[in-house]
Amino acid sequence: MDVILWTLRRGEGDIVNMYNYLSELMQISTGRNFLNFGYWDNTTKSPADAQTNLCNIVGDMAELEKARHVLDVGSGFSEPAFLWKKAHPNITITCVNINPNQLKFANIQANISEINLVNATAVKIPISDESCDRIIALESAQHFRPIEDFISETRRILKKGGTAIFAIPVLSKPSKFSILKIGILKLTWSSEHYDMDTIKKTIQGMGLNITEIKLVGSNVYLPLAEYYIQNHQFLRSEILKRYPSYVETILFKSMLKMKQAAADHTIEYVLIKCTK
Secondary structure (H helix, E strand, O other), X not given: OHHHHHHHHOOHHHHHHHXXXXXXXXXXXXXXXXXXXXXXXXXXXXXXXXXXXXXXXXXXXXXXXXXXXXXXXOOOOOHHHHHHHHHOOOOEEEEEEOOHHHHHHHHHHHHHHOOEEEEOOOOOOXXXXXXXXXXXXXXXXXXXXXXXXXXXXXXXXEEEEEEEEEEEEEEOOOOHHHHHHHHHHHHOOOOOOOEHHHHHHHHHHOOOXXXXXXXXXXXXXXXHHHHHHHOHHHHHHHHOOOOOHHHHHHHHHHHHHHHHHHHOOOEEEEEEEEEO
16 A cells, blocks of 8 residues: 555655665666666676666766766666766766665765765755766656756756756656556556656756757667566566565566557657756
């Protein structure tokens, strides 16, 4: 009942509770601490590989080799930040996350990696004006409400000429019927379900310039669903060690719905690059 209420309300506290309860599902399924769907190609062998791929693609879009101060908003367990810092030791990274448990989990590694952790909401970030030349929201902005406030904060904090990268699961079209078509997927894709047009118009309306858009849903949803379906028995046995059976049943049915929704283009996954 709690999970259903968190999904329906989707307030900041509800999202924190949802991730506290369900993030271990992702860790069990992948063996890593990334919290993204991943990007799958012909060389991908596992969900962890796919998740690393997505982090690297986002880092490349952000041109981190040219960056100095990076803000990662909705940073989860900060695994992407650790990856980026290892590849680019000279950059300074600040991770903003509303979930204190995830920040606590990341704290030891953050100290070693010299990454700053900030417990704050994405719609009111305690970072000074024009202080970062890169802002990244990797599969987190779909939770931010209202999205306008987060984009406004992005513009405020971003230096002139700076770059922001948003990796966002979205609905392909602005239609109430799209929400109905994703069905049970809403329980495991617990977000605001923004559509492509809304995201683009919000970014442009806040004075940021969109310079690149990549639609990568075919490399995200379908292969992820196929992996879960093909490895269902093993993953189910692992999940049942820590969760009741109904949780895994919902997850499996959600993966089936994800496959269908991706195949009929109800859902998409967008990488957006914009500048100030």
